[in-house]
Amino acid sequence: MIDFRALADKYGTPLYVYDFNHITERYEQLKKAFTGRKSLIAYAVKANSNLSVVSHLADLGAGADCVSIGEVQRALMSGVPKYRIIFSGVGKRDDEIEEALKADILLLNLESEAEMSRVETIAERLGVRARISIRVNPNIDPKTHPYISTGLHENKFGVDIETAKRMYIHANNSEHLEPVGIHFHIGSQLTELEPIREASMIVADLVRSLLAIRIELKFFDVGGGLGIVYDDETTIEPYDYAQAILGTLHGLDLTVICEPGRFMVGDAGWFLTRVLYEKVNEGKRFVIVDGAMNDLLRPSLYNAWHKVEVFGKSGNESEADIVGPVCESGDFFAKDRPLPPTEHDDLVVVHSAGAYGFVMASNYNTRPRPAEVALVEGRDRCIRQRETFEDLVRLEKMCL
Structure with missing residues (x-):
């Protein structure tokens, strides 16, 4: 059992997590075949x-x-x-x-x-x-x-x-x-x-x-x-x-x-994002998180379905859209999903996010891309630091 909460606390969110042991298993399965x-x-x-x-x-x-x-x-x-x-x-x-x-x-x-x-x-x-x-x-x-x-x-x-x-x-x-x-x-x-x-x-x-x-x-x-x-x-x-x-x-x-590609790394990865708050518009429930379409584009691009869970919570579910802060109506991870009530700082885990996740991420809305973390033999290590604002503007020049 992966302690996603501990990883989110240690590295912040949004965050990508990859299980390298699972990648090894996938490679060995295919090579043996x-x-x-x-x-x-x-x-x-x-x-x-x-x-x-x-x-x-x-x-x-x-x-x-x-x-x-x-x-x-x-x-x-x-x-x-x-x-x-x-x-x-x-x-x-x-x-x-x-x-x-x-x-x-x-x-x-x-x-x-x-x-x-x-x-x-x-x-x-x-x-x-x-x-x-x-x-x-x-x-x-x-x-x-x-x-x-x-x-x-x-x-x-x-x-x-x-x-x-x-x-x-x-x-x-x-x-x-x-x-x-x-x-x-x-x-x-x-x-x-x-x-x-x-x-x-x-x-x-x-x-x-x-x-x-x-x-x-x-x-x-x-x-x-x-x-x-x-x-x-x-x-x-x-x-x-x-x-x-x-x-x-x-x-x-x-x-x-x-x-x-996907077979090797897809279900070896997860995307972690924290709940900011909930809102309801005339009965329509939204769970607003700190991750966005710029971090994980597949749902917006393909209308792709990913399993999502509110880590460590269950019960009293009602349908909700999980959406991000980006200024686009296409900024969502899931629509009409049964979810328990959420509070600020709850952790949402998006499954099967190891393929076509970070590689398709962008800096839209001047949002730094997430960190990436590897799990190897039970130990975690950062394999890509979270970007900073300075990283985003480093190559730009003011035209005076």
Whole structure:
């Protein structure tokens, strides 16, 4: 049992808390699921990019899936070996491509013919051969929120099968490109296995067709997206997930790359916020807290559901909206939730907040971002200090 009250008293609120032991368990579950096949678990840094989180996973043997050169730099700083780092993303600037090539990371994951042309041009200028994979869009409905769906042709990600074939043939004939992998990722917070199996089969068949024309790949990157429990979701077991993918790879000698983010850290984290006061508008009850949408954006952005509790309180519940101080009607954590009566300084705990929480935080309304705390073997330590007003204005200049 975590003493959230003690942590809130020690570090203040709003506050993020992460259980590193749980992150370890998640990594080991997924790594074990792929036993018997060469595999790399490349943590999706965008889910939670705190240096201590990334370093902890690196120590376990994880690689890093990065979608900006800043995330590549974080991964290297955190101790992830360069040969376990992947640079993905729809839009890479020339300077990002150049830095990634100079860093000699495992590969760049490409999402368009135009991007491949830029990588080839920059690799030629640098006098290197760029290791690449191509993201294939299998046109599979992932059955998830439309904002985190990535595997349909209407989404901006990846290329269709015929375009991918054309790109692989070009890359294979290029002096400055080396096609080493193939990639797909149909979406995030996936809770159904069949779309994953279908996508894997489509992409595996493409690998076989490439093999027939002597284009031999080394890596089969299945992306991430495994869902977690926010409410009452039925989630996919890691073993079943791995078997669905491996069952499509008969006859192929490939290293499987898996890029979990939310699965690793989502339900290993909590967001703590204190009650300021309550108000009632013509029967509508509001619990006003010191955290806000700038601290945890998911409810406002996706209308995402998180379990919430008033720590240490129960009984006499009535429906309430939990809202913050930001000057927006979209500033809420939960709506119409049964909650006990609250008083000033009561502690509200928002569950499953380890992924896409702090990383999406902002300084809107000139609000400093929260502190982050890690729980490791029963001990707590601050892994990011709370920002101050001076931090917020440090890079600004008065135009006199």
